[in-house]
Amino acid sequence: MALALELDQVSRSYGAVVAVDSVSLDVEGGEFVTLLGPSGSGKTTTLRLIGGFERPNGGAISIAGRRVDHLPPYKRNTATIFQSGALFPHKTVAENIAYGLRMHAMNPSLIRERVGEALGIVQMGGFEERYPSQLSGGQKQRVALARSLALRPSLLLFDEPLSALDLSLRLQLRADIKRLHDELQFTAIYVTHDQSEAMAMSSRVAIMNCGRIEQVAPPQQIYNEPANEFVYSFIGESCCLPVRIDDGAARDQQGRPVDIRLAEPPSSGAWRLYLRPSRIRIGNEAHGCANTARGRVRFTEFLGDFNRYHLVAGGLEFFCDRAGERQYQIGEEVEAGWDTGDMKVFAA
């Protein structure tokens, strides 16, 4: 069967700015793929290229096995959910949802049926006669979703549809979209810069940086086996320790020895060690860890569920999180430890 979406070396630049730099991506039917990356990394541009709002400078885009790069949006079988919702203000909710169906010359009784069905799916039954100005932000996005779903496109494109909503509503709609995806099995490309959104909803995540895709993998794999330093530092929280290794002994960048013992030290040279603060153990818990570091507490932060201890060892600074009461005071010497699997080493 043909792939739902195939991007082959797609590029788009604006003058000297390369917004999308030969991106390739294959998406199977029913997948939920998230484009995740920092601001300006080309996520929106990639999505707009797929939707047909921008034309690529190079490469090929195929949807369901058909080349579409020369087609305008109204000839592509995609439907976009915009950040602003982009509901037609002069049309009622029902008219908004019927719009796409009318454009596809569907007969009126079928349209009515589909509109009712779509509103039911997003739990907005009874709002048919309202105008968009009479809806809340979350309701607008539900209607926008219904408008796109009603068309049953081969590809649904989301451009940060939840970023304008407040946190609780965002969480709720995020769960709704996930539930709908599980039920309806549509294929979706979802743009966001919210990591937890990407992790929670996606079957695969594509990490973008400077117009390129750095890694495409399921969320767990992205988190546990980052392909490169960018992905590791971008996903989740991490501490970075820039060190020099001389015959297995660690020094800071000024060359002073630091009290870090590594079970499997990398070869001599300059390296960056990355650690997840949630995986670093501290105090008694650090006893018996394969890798340890001794440091002094610089300051602590209370972050609700846990305390964050900022430690300094020589010229190296890092932090680790520990649940419960604050146990270590500023200036106190403590030992931190971690397993070799929780550390990533990248050449500096």
Place this chain on the structure above:
Amino acid sequence: MSGAQQVTSAGHRDAMLARPAMKFERLVPWALVAPALVIALVFFGLPILNTLRMSFNLHVDQRVYVPGFTLDQYWMLVKNPIFSGSILTTVKLSLICAFSAVTIGYGFALLVWIGPPLWRVGFIGLALCPLLISEISIIFGWWMFFPKTGLLSHTLLSAGLIEDRFSLMYTEFAALVGLTYLTLPFSFFIILSILDGIDKRLLEASSDLGAGPLTTFREVMLPLTWPGMLVAFAHAFIWAMGTYATPSALGPDTLWTIGFLVQEQMLGRHNWPMASALAIVLVVGVASIMLLMRRLMARGGRFHD
């Protein structure tokens, strides 16, 4: 029980106290609009009433007017083809002018709205120009543009598009161009201000849902800009109805607009009652356009953005 009673009686007392205050509050809006209202009544209402009264006076013995009451002037408006024809001419001219101004203004506003930011500065600057120049100076400009020896003829000839020099001066077309030129900036600005309030993503959403450019224009752009088009149309129409100098100076001698006849009756024939009756026709025409527009606006304005 007694507590509840106390509450009600207290509520009653509050209502008693509130009554004079509420009366005062209702007066505040009136007090605020009073100055403007007085100015409108004194400087606009009274002259119109005066004109209305004048239109019923007698015109006998070549005197400017003789106080009295007659409907002769209005009868003449219907019976005399010069007057009835001038009313038709004026309405026709104004309709065409308003239609052209809205169409052209819409086109330019759309260009500015969609185009790059630099165009905006350029077109707004261009649109401001005619507003900075007096009507008379603009007429002089057209006098250098339309005649046989004018810029238009010269340009077309040197471009090789025509064989012989020609003149468009003193034609209805010239009058129409002059009128449209006067009203175009307003149409442009009115429609641009409406367009600026529209989310451009709507165009993308429409296209995304399967509508081609023409359908998108009909289904999304037209309904959303309809109120602005009505305002621009009414504005251009009213302006064209009342403008006297431009059609007189650019049009043919036979182009008798209401404005021209008012002037002629007033100053040429010293027939003030007739001039007043013609003026009243203008006022009634303008007022009915305003009313019609409000009706049309109310129909399209069910949603609020």
